[in-house]
Amino acid sequence: MEITSEADVAALNFQGSPSFIAAGQDLFPSVAGPGISCRVYQTDQGLSGLPSVESLRAALRGLAGFDLTGVEA
Numbered sequence: 001m002e003i004t005s006e007a008d009v010a011a012l013n014f015q016g017s018p019s020f021i022a023a024g025q026d027l028f029p030s031v032a033g034p035g036i037s038c039r040v041y042q043t044d045q046g047l048s049g050l051p052s053v054e055s056l057r058a059a060l061r062g063l064a065g066f067d068l069t070g071v072e073a
Contacts (some may be wrong), residue, residue, distance in 0.1 A: 001057070003017075003036060006036070009034050009035055011033050012034075014032055014034050014035070015035075016030070016036075016037040016038060017036075017038060018025065018050065020051070020056065021060070022060060025063065027051075027056070028055075028059060033071060043055070045049055
């Protein structure tokens, strides 16, 4: 989905890019206010522009009914 305006940000409670949304849920909820901005993720190596593969897998496993069978890194 493309976010192009502050109205989109408010309507979707957009927390920055990149965001990882599955089943209508932000996989990494943020306490920051919504906005058009870059997003950072905490990893074992410090802050990064992307979550680690393991963090992403763990977040997906936490969704009810989400099946990672056969998914490889």
